Amino acid sequence: MTGIKLSNITKSFGNTEVLKGINLDIKEGEFITLIGASGSGKSTLLRIISGLEQQSSGSITINDQDISTKRPKDRDLAMVFQSYALYPHLSVRGNMEVPLRMRAPLWQRMPMVRKINKKAHKVLKHIDRRVDDVASQLHIEHLLDRKPSELSGGQCQRVALGRAMVREPVAFLMDEPLSNLDAKLRVHMRGELTQLHRDLGTTFVYVTHDQVEAMTMPDRIALLVEGELIQVDTPDAMYNNPKHLKVAEFIGSPTINILPVTLSNEGRIMFDEQRLGSIGFGRSRANDSISIAVRSEDLKLVSTGTMKAIVTHVENMGSEKIVYACADWAKGPLAIKAGSQVTADIEQGGPIFLAMDIAKLMFFDHQGQRIVQEKIMQGVA
Amino acid sequence: MGYDRLFSMLRHLILASLALIFLAPFIWMVVTSIKPEDEIFLNELRIIPERFAGYENYRIALTETPLLRFMLNGLIVTVAIFLSQVAVAVPAAYALAKLQFKGKQVLFIAILACLMIPPQAVSIPWYLLMYKFGWLDSYAGLVAPFSISVFGIFLMRQFFNTVPDDLISAARLDGYSELGIVWKIMVPTAIPALISFGIFSIVAHWNDYFWPLIVVNSQEMLTPPLGVVAFKSDEAGDSYGPLMAAATIIVAPLVIAYLLAQKRFIEGITMSGMK
Structure with missing residues (x-):
C-alpha cells in the first residue's frame, strides 16, 4: 500500500500514556488534518511520524517500507513548524538550500570546491535553480538575499514552506503552521495551502487545534482525543455524521447544542414531562441518560411554541446572527444561527420560541457513542 | 526646564x-x-x-625587557585557553540544554557546584598534576588547568536554552548530524553569548597573575602581568615612568579588543533576531 501507514502507535512519557494505539492509513497524495485539543497528542504523533520522537511501540511504514526506527533525515519527509524554525544566521536562500546541500556529499559542500570541480559545480547549480523555482512558485524571489529577522510572519512562513518543498519529499508534515499569523493572513494562507496541495499532489499531514483550518482544507480529518483517534472521516461526514459526541462537540462553530435528557421508562424522550415528537428508543434504553445534539442552524426560531428560551446575547455576523439563549429544558446555553431577517426584532433578555427538525437531531448514549438511526423507532405513537 | x-x-x-x-x-x-x-x-x-x-x-619599556615576547606569550595562552574552552563548553552546553539523558540534572548541579570552587583552592593539586605531566614552565602548563570553563558551560547552556527546540528539530530533518547542529546552527545563533564569554575569558587570563606565578620560572615563558612585575624588580627599580609605560602597553590590547568587540557585541545582539 502506498502512503503512510501507522500501526498501533503508542507513546508514554514516564507514566503518562500520550498515545494509546493509533492506527491510521494516510493515502498517497492525501491532505489529512490531525485535530485535537492541546494535550491530545496530535503534535507528538506528528513528531513520531517525522522521527523526531521515538514511539514506545508500534510501527510506521511509508510506501510499504518500514521506517519505524529510521532517523528523521532518512525518512524523506519535510516538516513545517509553527515557529517557522528558520536558521537566523542564514539568508532566505541559505535556508532554502539547506535540505538539498546537506544531502550532497561533504566534499562538494566545501567552500571553493565549486570553482574547481565540475561535478560539484553542476550539483550546486542544480540546487540554485531548484531554490529559484520554488521561490518563484511561492512569490518570494525578491526576499532571497534577506535574513529571516527582516521578514514578516507571513514571509517567514513562505520561506519555511519553501525549505520543505525544495527536496520534493514523500510527505509534508505541518505542525500548526498558521497559528502565529494574524487572522486575515491565516484565511489567505489556508487558500494558498490547499492550492499548493493540489499543485504538488504530495501527501500533507497537517496538525492543528483550529477546527476551521481542519474543516476547510483537507480531504480527511482525524480527531484525536486524549491519545485516541475517535473518528477519521471527510469534513462533511465529521460535521453531519459524527460517530461520537466529542466529534460533534469539536467540529463546527458555534459549538453544537447538547441537550442532556433522561428517557422515560418506555424509552421516550422527555422534556419536563413533555414528550418530544414521536421518536422512541424502545424499552432497552428505558430511564437511560442520553444527549441530544443539534447544530445551531438546525434550531429554528418560530413565533410561538412549547420550547421557550430567553436570549442572553446576540452576535451579529453580518449576513446572519448567532443568538445565544438559555432555557430550563435545555439545562444550559443554546446557540441558534439564523438569517438577519428572522432575527431582526430579537433583543437581549427577550423570549424566543424554538422548534427542532427531528430528522436533524443526533443522539448519543451516556458514553458518548452515537445511537445509530435504526435503533430509533420513529412514529411509534 | x-x-x-x-x-x-x-x-x-x-x-x-x-x-x-x-x-x-x-x-x-x-x-x-x-x-x-x-x-x-x-x-x-x-x-x-x-x-x-x-x-x-x-x-x-620595550627594550630593557622582552615585553613583546611576554605579550606574545599572553596572546598564545589566552587564545589557546579560549579556543579549548569553547571546544568543550559548546557541545557540553548543547547536551545539557537540548538533549535528554539520565543524570542530566545531577550533572548540571555538579557543574554549578564547580562554579563555587575558588581556583586557589585547587592550585596545589593542579601544580602536582602539571609536575607529573612534566608541563611545568610550559604553555601546556599555563593552558591546561583552564581548558574547561565551568562558567562557559553554564553561560552557553543558559543561552542555548532560549534557542527554540523547533530549530533543532528542523535541522535534524534537514540532515544535520548532532555535531553539525552544534557547530553550524547553535554556534552562529550564539555569537553574542560567545563574544561576551570571550571578553570574560580573555580578560581574566590575560590579567591572571596567580597561576602563571606558580607554574612559570623561566623568563621566556612569562605572561604580561608577570612581565610587569619582573620589570619592576629587575630593570627599572624605582623608575616609575618606564614601568607605567610597560603597564600601558600591556593593558592596551585588552582595551582595544574590548572597544572593537563591543561594536560586534551590539551587532550580534541585533542580528540574532530570533525571539
Missing part, C-alpha cells in the same frame, strides 16, 4: 563622576608613562607634564 531633563542631567552627572573615579587610576598610569622621572613625585597634581618623556619611557 522639565523635570525629565533635570533628572536626565543629574543621571549623566552621577554616571560621569563614577566613570571618572573608575578611570582615574588608568588615567594616572597613562599620564605617568609620559612623565620624566623628576615630575612623577611632586607636591602638586600635574596632568600635563612640562617635559614630554613618553618616547624614552616607552623605549626603555
Whole structure:
C-alpha cells in the first residue's frame, strides 16, 4: 500500500500514556488534518511520524517500507513548524538550500570546491535553480538575499514552506503552521495551502487545534482525543455524521447544542414531562441518560411554541446572527444561527420560541457513542 | 526646564563622576608613562607634564625587557585557553540544554557546584598534576588547568536554552548530524553569548597573575602581568615612568579588543533576531 501507514502507535512519557494505539492509513497524495485539543497528542504523533520522537511501540511504514526506527533525515519527509524554525544566521536562500546541500556529499559542500570541480559545480547549480523555482512558485524571489529577522510572519512562513518543498519529499508534515499569523493572513494562507496541495499532489499531514483550518482544507480529518483517534472521516461526514459526541462537540462553530435528557421508562424522550415528537428508543434504553445534539442552524426560531428560551446575547455576523439563549429544558446555553431577517426584532433578555427538525437531531448514549438511526423507532405513537 | 531633563542631567552627572573615579587610576598610569622621572613625585597634581618623556619611557619599556615576547606569550595562552574552552563548553552546553539523558540534572548541579570552587583552592593539586605531566614552565602548563570553563558551560547552556527546540528539530530533518547542529546552527545563533564569554575569558587570563606565578620560572615563558612585575624588580627599580609605560602597553590590547568587540557585541545582539 502506498502512503503512510501507522500501526498501533503508542507513546508514554514516564507514566503518562500520550498515545494509546493509533492506527491510521494516510493515502498517497492525501491532505489529512490531525485535530485535537492541546494535550491530545496530535503534535507528538506528528513528531513520531517525522522521527523526531521515538514511539514506545508500534510501527510506521511509508510506501510499504518500514521506517519505524529510521532517523528523521532518512525518512524523506519535510516538516513545517509553527515557529517557522528558520536558521537566523542564514539568508532566505541559505535556508532554502539547506535540505538539498546537506544531502550532497561533504566534499562538494566545501567552500571553493565549486570553482574547481565540475561535478560539484553542476550539483550546486542544480540546487540554485531548484531554490529559484520554488521561490518563484511561492512569490518570494525578491526576499532571497534577506535574513529571516527582516521578514514578516507571513514571509517567514513562505520561506519555511519553501525549505520543505525544495527536496520534493514523500510527505509534508505541518505542525500548526498558521497559528502565529494574524487572522486575515491565516484565511489567505489556508487558500494558498490547499492550492499548493493540489499543485504538488504530495501527501500533507497537517496538525492543528483550529477546527476551521481542519474543516476547510483537507480531504480527511482525524480527531484525536486524549491519545485516541475517535473518528477519521471527510469534513462533511465529521460535521453531519459524527460517530461520537466529542466529534460533534469539536467540529463546527458555534459549538453544537447538547441537550442532556433522561428517557422515560418506555424509552421516550422527555422534556419536563413533555414528550418530544414521536421518536422512541424502545424499552432497552428505558430511564437511560442520553444527549441530544443539534447544530445551531438546525434550531429554528418560530413565533410561538412549547420550547421557550430567553436570549442572553446576540452576535451579529453580518449576513446572519448567532443568538445565544438559555432555557430550563435545555439545562444550559443554546446557540441558534439564523438569517438577519428572522432575527431582526430579537433583543437581549427577550423570549424566543424554538422548534427542532427531528430528522436533524443526533443522539448519543451516556458514553458518548452515537445511537445509530435504526435503533430509533420513529412514529411509534 | 522639565523635570525629565533635570533628572536626565543629574543621571549623566552621577554616571560621569563614577566613570571618572573608575578611570582615574588608568588615567594616572597613562599620564605617568609620559612623565620624566623628576615630575612623577611632586607636591602638586600635574596632568600635563612640562617635559614630554613618553618616547624614552616607552623605549626603555620595550627594550630593557622582552615585553613583546611576554605579550606574545599572553596572546598564545589566552587564545589557546579560549579556543579549548569553547571546544568543550559548546557541545557540553548543547547536551545539557537540548538533549535528554539520565543524570542530566545531577550533572548540571555538579557543574554549578564547580562554579563555587575558588581556583586557589585547587592550585596545589593542579601544580602536582602539571609536575607529573612534566608541563611545568610550559604553555601546556599555563593552558591546561583552564581548558574547561565551568562558567562557559553554564553561560552557553543558559543561552542555548532560549534557542527554540523547533530549530533543532528542523535541522535534524534537514540532515544535520548532532555535531553539525552544534557547530553550524547553535554556534552562529550564539555569537553574542560567545563574544561576551570571550571578553570574560580573555580578560581574566590575560590579567591572571596567580597561576602563571606558580607554574612559570623561566623568563621566556612569562605572561604580561608577570612581565610587569619582573620589570619592576629587575630593570627599572624605582623608575616609575618606564614601568607605567610597560603597564600601558600591556593593558592596551585588552582595551582595544574590548572597544572593537563591543561594536560586534551590539551587532550580534541585533542580528540574532530570533525571539
